[in-house]
Amino acid sequence: MKKRLSILLIIIITIFSIVGCSENETKKKDLMKENWDSIVKKAKGETVNIHMWGGNEPVNRYIDKWVSPQLKEQFDITLNRVPINDAKDMINKLLTEKEVNKTNGSIDIFWINGENFKNSKDNGLLWGSFAEKLPNYNKYVDKNAEDIKYDFGELTEGMEVPWGKAQFVLIYDSEKIKNPPTNMVKLKEWVKKNKGKFTYPAPPDFTGSAFIRQVLYEATGGYEKYLQSMNTNEFIKEAKPLWNYLNEIKPFLWREGKTYPESSGKLDRLYGNGEVWMT
Numbered sequence: 001m002k003k004r005l006s007i008l009l010i011i012i013i014t015i016f017s018i019v020g021c022s023e024n025e026t027k028k029k030d031l032m033k034e035n036w037d038s039i040v041k042k043a044k045g046e047t048v049n050i051h052m053w054g055g056n057e058p059v060n061r062y063i064d065k066w067v068s069p070q071l072k073e074q075f076d077i078t079l080n081r082v083p084i085n086d087a088k089d090m091i092n093k094l095l096t097e098k099e100v101n102k103t104n105g106s107i108d109i110f111w112i113n114g115e116n117f118k119n120s121k122d123n124g125l126l127w128g129s130f131a132e133k134l135p136n137y138n139k140y141v142d143k144n145a146e147d148i149k150y151d152f153g154e155l156t157e158g159m160e161v162p163w164g165k166a167q168f169v170l171i172y173d174s175e176k177i178k179n180p181p182t183n184m185v186k187l188k189e190w191v192k193k194n195k196g197k198f199t200y201p202a203p204p205d206f207t208g209s210a211f212i213r214q215v216l217y218e219a220t221g222g223y224e225k226y227l228q229s230m231n232t233n234e235f236i237k238e239a240k241p242l243w244n245y246l247n248e249i250k251p252f253l254w255r256e257g258k259t260y261p262e263s264s265g266k267l268d269r270l271y272g273n274g275e276v277w278m279t
Helices: 025-033 036-042 058-076 087-099 116-122 136-138 185-191 208-218 232-237 241-250 266-271
Strands: 001-005 012-016 047-053 078-084 109-112 160-167 170-173
Touching: 047 058, 058 078, 078 087, 087 109, 087 116, 109 116, 136 232, 185 208, 208 241, 208 266, 232 241
Parallel strands: 047 078, 047 109
Antiparallel strands: 001 170, 012 109, 012 160
C-alpha cells in the first residue's frame, strides 16, 4: 500500500501576479480609486491571457474546465490559458516587450515562483501593488503571515497574491516501510539503513529544490534568518549543516548519488517501478 508521509513542512504557495506594461501611471491610479463593482463592470466582455506552467494536468483541467467557464458565466470574461515550459522564457519575453516600449503586451497575468517574482519586481515588469483591491484577498488571506509577506525572502508588497496552497509531502510504500521517518534526522538514519531506496530530483527542479530548502531549514534552525539580508559569505557559513547532511546521505542514495532524477515525474516513475521506496 502506498501512503503519504507529511514529514516535510514546506508550504508551497502558488502565486499569480499582474504584469505591468508601459501604461500611463495616471490610468493605474484612476483604476485603484475605483470600487470593485466598477472594475468588474469594465472587465465585461474582455479577454485575459494567463501564462502558466503547463506541466500539471490537474491544474490545467481546473483552469480550463472550472475557472474559465465560471468567469465566462458569471462575469463574461474570457480566460485564455497560455501554457509555458519555463518561466524564464516568459520573463525574457516581458523584458523584450519593455525594451521596445510595447504598451499592450501579450501577458496579463502569470503564475510565478519566488525566483521569477524577484526578477520581475527588480526589472519593473509588474503592474504594482494590487492585492488590497481584491475582495477575496481581504476576506480569506492572512496578510501578516510570513509566507504571504515574503516570497523566497523577497517582500511581496502586494504585487502578487496566492491562488492555492499545498503541503509538501513524501509518499512511501507501507509494505516496505513499517515505521516511516518523521523528521530529517530520522530520514537520514533511514536512508543509511536502506541503501539505494531514496533519492530526490536534481535542482533546479522545483520539487528537488523544495526538498533541499526543507533540509536547510531543519538543519540550521528554521527559515526566519533567511528573511533578512544576507551576503554570500554569511550564507555559506549558515548553510554548512545543509551540505554536511546532503554529503552524508549521498553514498546511500539511488545509484550512490552519482546521478539524480531530472524531475519529480521521473522520481515518481522510479517509485512506481520499485527502484525507490519514497517519492
